[in-house]
Amino acid sequence: MSDDIRHECGIALVRLKKPLEHYFLQHGTPLYGLFKLFLLMEKQHNRGQDGAGIGAVKFDMPPGEPYMFREREIKANPIDRIFRDLLKTYNGLVRDGSVHPEFPATVKKHFEFGAELYLGHLRYGTSGGYHMSVCHPFFRRSSWPTRNLMLAGNFNMTNTAELNDSLIAMGQHPIFATDTQALLEKMGYHLDVLHEELYRELRCRGLDGPDLTKVMHEEFDVAEMVRRAAKKWDGGYSLVGAIGTGDAFIVRDPNGIRPAYYYENDDVFAVASERPPLLTVFDADVENIKEVPAGHVMVIKRDGRIVCEPFTETRPRSSCSFERIYFSRGNDPDIYRERRALGAGLATQVLDAVEHDLERTVFSFIPNTAETAYEGLLEELRRRRRAEVKQSILDASRDGTLDEALLDRIVLHNWPRSAKIAHKDVKLRTFISQEKWRGEMSSHVYDITYGVAGSGDSLVCVDDSIVRGTTLRRSVLKILSRLDPKRIVVASTAPQIRYPDCYGIDMSELGKFIAFEATVELLREHGREDMLREIYERCLADLKLPVHEQHNQVKRLYDQFTADEISAKIGKLVRPRDVPWQGEVIVIYQTIENLHAALPHHGGDWYFTGRYPTPGGVRVVNQAFVNYYEKNQGRSY
Numbered sequence: 013m014s015d016d017i018r019h020e021c022g023i024a025l026v027r028l029k030k031p032l033e034h035y036f037l038q039h040g041t042p043l044y045g046l047f048k049l050f051l052l053m054e055k056q057h058n059r060g061q062d063g064a065g066i067g068a069v070k071f072d073m074p075p076g077e078p079y080m081f082r083e084r085e086i087k088a089n090p091i092d093r094i095f096r097d098l099l100k101t102y103n104g105l106v107r108d109g110s111v112h113p114e115f116p117a118t119v120k121k122h123f124e125f126g127a128e129l130y131l132g133h134l135r136y137g138t139s140g141g142y143h144m145s146v147c148h149p150f151f152r153r154s155s156w157p158t159r160n161l162m163l164a165g166n167f168n169m170t171n172t173a174e175l176n177d178s179l180i181a182m183g184q185h186p187i188f189a190t191d192t193q194a195l196l197e198k199m200g201y202h203l204d205v206l207h208e209e210l211y212r213e214l215r216c217r218g219l220d221g222p223d224l225t226k227v228m229h230e231e232f233d234v235a236e237m238v239r240r241a242a243k244k245w246d247g248g249y250s251l252v253g254a255i256g257t258g259d260a261f262i263v264r265d266p267n268g269i270r271p272a273y274y275y276e277n278d279d280v281f282a283v284a285s286e287r288p289p290l291l292t293v294f295d296a297d298v299e300n301i302k303e304v305p306a307g308h309v310m311v312i313k314r315d316g317r318i319v320c321e322p323f324t325e326t327r328p329r330s331s332c333s334f335e336r337i338y339f340s341r342g343n344d345p346d347i348y349r350e351r352r353a354l355g356a357g358l359a360t361q362v363l364d365a366v367e368h369d370l371e372r373t374v375f376s377f378i379p380n381t382a383e384t385a386y387e388g389l390l391e392e393l394r395r396r397r398r399a400e401v402k403q404s405i406l407d408a409s410r411d412g413t414l415d416e417a418l419l420d421r422i423v424l425h426n427w428p429r430s431a432k433i434a435h436k437d438v439k440l441r442t443f444i445s446q447e448k449w450r451g452e453m454s455s456h457v458y459d460i461t462y463g464v465a466g467s468g469d470s471l472v473c474v475d476d477s478i479v480r481g482t483t484l485r486r487s488v489l490k491i492l493s494r495l496d497p498k499r500i501v502v503a504s505t506a507p508q509i510r511y512p513d514c515y516g517i518d519m520s521e522l523g524k525f526i527a528f529e530a531t532v533e534l535l536r537e538h539g540r541e542d543m544l545r546e547i548y549e550r551c552l553a554d555l556k557l558p559v560h561e562q563h564n565q566v567k568r569l570y571d572q573f574t575a576d577e578i579s580a581k582i583g584k585l586v587r588p589r590d591v592p593w594q595g596e597v598i599v600i601y602q603t604i605e606n607l608h609a610a611l612p613h614h615g616g617d618w619y620f621t622g623r624y625p626t627p628g629g630v631r632v633v634n635q636a637f638v639n640y641y642e643k644n645q646g647r648s649y
Contacts, residue, residue, distance in 0.1 A: 020270065020332075020339055020516040021148075021166040022059030022134035024052040025252040025283040027260050027312050032116035032126065035279070042116035042126060043102070045280070048293055049130040050095045052282065055289035057091060058341060059166070060134030063147040064090035067162045068127035070120060071258045071314060080160055080256055081124040084147040091134070098125055129260055131252045133164035150196045157225075158207045158232050160256030163196050166270050166285055167249030170514045170628025170649045171559075178244060195241075195251070202240040203255070206233060229257040229314060238263055238309045239323040246559075246628035248332070248515030250304070252283055258314030263323070267330040267625040268306030269515045269616055271340070275301050281312055288343045298345060306331075330616040330625035333607065334517060337506050338476040342384050350610050354505040355388030355474060357606030359396065362389065365501045365598045366470040370397065370426045372498070374465045376433040377474040378488060385505040386430075386474040393428045431464040433495070434473060434488060460491050471497040477506035478599065479519060481526030484586040493593035502586075503600040507607055507620040508578060510570055512648060514632040519619070520647045522566070522633075523640040530581035534573050543569065548641040551634040559627045566637050567622045575601065 026049045028035065035044035049066060065084035073079040085093045102123050105111040110122040119126035133148035148164035169175065175194040182201060210232060214224050234255060248269030253261050262283050264272050274283045275290040277300075284290050287301045304310060307326055311319045332339075336350050366373045370393065377386035404422045408414035465471050471492060478484065484502065492500050508527040512520040522528050535541050550565040570578070583599040604620060618624045622633065628649070636648035 020059060020285070020335070022053070022056035022285045023164055023166050023250060023252045023272070023283065024049055024056065024130075024132040024285075024289075025260060025262065025281075026052065026130045027281040028128045029279055029281065029316060032120055032128070036114070036116050038279070042113060042119045045128065045130050046095075046098070046125055048280065048282065049132050050091070051293040052284050052289050053091050053132045053134060055292060055341075056134055056285055059285060059339070061090070062086065063135040063144075064094055064133065065135075065148050065164065066094060066125075066130060066132045067149045067151070067164070067254060068125045069129040069162070069254045069256070069258055069260075070127045071129070077121075078124075079157075080151070080153075080162060080254070081127070082149060082151050082162065083125075084144055084149075086144050086147055129254055129258060131162065131164055131254055131260070146192070148192060150192055152196055152200045152203075154256070156207060157256030158210075158228060159200075159203055161196065161200055161203055162254045163192070163199065163251060164253070165192065165195070165249055165251035166272075166516060167195075167247055167251065167265070168514055168516050168649070169194065169245060169247035169249070170626065170632055171244070171246045172649070174244065195245075195249075199237060199241045199253070202237045205240075206237050229259075232257060232259065234259050234261050234311045234313075235309045235319060235321050235323060242323055246626045248625075250285065260312045262304050262310045264304045264306055264308060266307030266324045266327040267616070269330055269332050269625060271331065271335055272304035273301050274304055274310070276318075281318070286340050286344065288341045328625065329613075330618075331614040332516065332616045333611050333614045334477075334506070334513075334616075334619070336611050336614050338381060339517075342381065348384060350614075351384040351505070352388030352391065353610035354602060354607070355385030355390075356392035357602055357610055358385075358389050358474070358503045358505065358600060359392040361600045362472055362501065362503055363393070363396075365600060366472065366499075368426075369470070370428045372468055373429065373470040373472060374433065374497075375428055375430045375472045375474070378434040379476070382474045382476045382505065385476070389474055389503070390428055390430055397427055431461065433461050433464055433471065434459070434492065460494065462495070465495045465497055467496040467498070469495075469497050470499045470501060471495065472501040472503060474503050474505065476504070477509065478502065478504045478526060478582070478601070479509050480524050481529075481582065481586045485588060489586060489597060490588045490591055493588065493591050493595065496593060497595055499596040499598060501598045501600060505602055507602045507604055507617075508575060508582075509619050511564075511566065511619050511622045511624075511633050512636045513619050514629055514649045517619075520632065520636060520649065521639070521645065522636045526582050526585060527578055528569075528640075530578050530585055531569055531573060533585065534577065534581055535569075538572075540572065543572070544641065547637060551637045551641075554634050555631065555638065559631050562627070562630045562634060564622045564624070564630050564633050566633050570622075575603075 026045045028045045032042040036042045063086040067082045070079040083094050087093060105122055112118045131149060135147055149162045152161040154160050172194050175198055179197055210228055214227055219227055249265045250270040250272040251263040271285055273287045273290055275294055275296050290296060290301050306329060307322050307324050308320055309323045336347055340347055342348055375390060377383050401422055408418055509525055510527045535543055547565050547569055554562040554565060579599050579601055583597045587597040618629055624630050632649045639648050
């Protein structure tokens with residue numbers, strides 16, 4: 013994606029199944045779990061570079077000894093900083109004799125992160141700013157193990173205000189910070205209630221002291237806590253959490269919007285936001301990496317029991333398609349195939365745009381993450397060309413016109429040409445305060461390979477998606493125009509992004525979408541600008557209704573024009589005006605039909621179609637239009 017978009021965070025969990033002594037004997041270190049957590053997080057660093065945090069829970073610690081710990085970091089390279097500092101502390105304990113690696117009991121006693129349960133989080137600052145106070149995991153402390161709660165997640169809630177209101181109605185005084193805080197307090201409330209209910213029940217059974225504590229830890233129902241807390245949740249979420257008893261849990265939203273995978277063997281149970289980190293870190297086979305079921309909570313009890321059960325009603329699966337198009341790591345075998353299919357899906361539109369003249373067309377990609385789709389497009393073009401050559405040879409053989417000269421013309425010409433034309437240069441920091449020069453600096457983010465395309469050529473560049481079009485206008489097209497091509501075709505593997513996201517990706521302002529900008533321009537050109545006021549009034553009216561009764565009013569705006577008309581206008585809007593180049597800019601977007609064909613199991617397409625999987629999404633799009641019309645900046649949820 014050439015545009016800079018903040019997106020989903022990453023989660024990781026490592027639960028050791030055996031005592032630390034086992035890992036020293038089998039793997040040479042009592043810090044096996046900590047090292048695996050580091051690797052899982054490092055393999056997901058693409059999911060968050062604005063902060064990182066880890067938590068640990070030690071099992072069976074004697075009364076008076078701490079057993080839950082947390083470290084967070086928001087400075088540059090947060091993962092490295094956290095683990096480097098922890099290992100520095102560990103090595104210091106080894107040097108002064110407090111810790112003996114050959115005796116894991118000393119590691120557990122003296123080193124805070126010598127534990128059996130770990131969870132980790134990588135953060136993109138989609139909400140709440142960039143302060144330490146909003147960095148996961150969040151921690152709710154108590155002197156009762158069953159009331160200690162640590163939580164980290166990849167999510168956004170559309171109804172944080174309502175969740176806070178419900179806490180107020182319960183008598184709490186919540187701090188209005190982030191949706192994470194709202195979820196933590198909501199879970200914490202029901203954690204307290206369940207604790208009290210179970211405590212009274214066990215006392216009625218005649219239990220007291222250590223016996224009561226032991227049974228409470230065994231019988232505490234984490235799934236019921238989630239079930240009660242999640243009744244009013246509206247959003248996309250994957251959560252990992254830990255309770256002071258040693259119980260761990262994973263929760264995934266009922267639409268399966270946010271991803272979560274797990275792996276289990278004799279030594280460990282592990283969770284990550286993506287499949288490839290689990291494959292690599294544990295040297296696992298693909299079939300052994302499972303998806304956390306949507307709408308389910310998985311609980312790993314302290315005694316090793318694993319429970320997986322639904323916490324809400326089943327809903328249609330709407331897994332985020334952006335995960336597959338761009339955000340997730342491309343070395344997942346399914347994602348790799350899907351991205352190639354997305355590229356292949358562009359072939360017909362690309363051929364039409366270059367008038368089927370492959371002889372005078374050069375294909376490339378921008379940015380590097382679009383390379384797999386670019387390969388899929390080239391493969392499909394070559395497949396079609398091979399079919400044409402075969403048919404031409406058969407036709408010439410039948411009518412007796414086949415000779416060496418004709419064979420040369422048929423076989424040797426009109427094949428797609430490829431080259432790496434654009435590449436991202438060093439990321440330039442915006443340390444210059446003057447707006448003019450900030451724009452000038454950003455225009456040099458990309459550079460080109462000179463001499464690979466001529467003035468009569470068409471230049472096709474594959475992009476993952478075009479959200480705002482800012483980088484195209486300010487940088488990419490300016491630089492590509494230096495080659496003086498006949499036309500530049502920018503082909504997006506994603507359809508037009510028309511609606512805000514509210515489930516994890518930070519793109520909630522309608523006015524910043526190039527597809528929305530183009531549609532508004534078309535309305536003005538056709539003398540129908542009054543429709544903006546009409547939709548504004550409809551959105552205001554809808555926002556007064558209960559959320560389940562609202563409708564996506566913004567759809568009517570896009571219904572006035574075809575996708576091709578909007579794409580044509582986008583091509584005009586992103587064309588740089590301050591360059592002497594006289595060529596043509598054509599912008600192509602993936603069709604919805606081809607998107608679903610390429611991603612058959614990830615149908616979450618609300619940013620393209622406006623079909624939101626939860627009622628809160630509809631409210632968000634209506635509020636986003638109100639914000640646009642009233643010129644209010646900021647998120648719409």
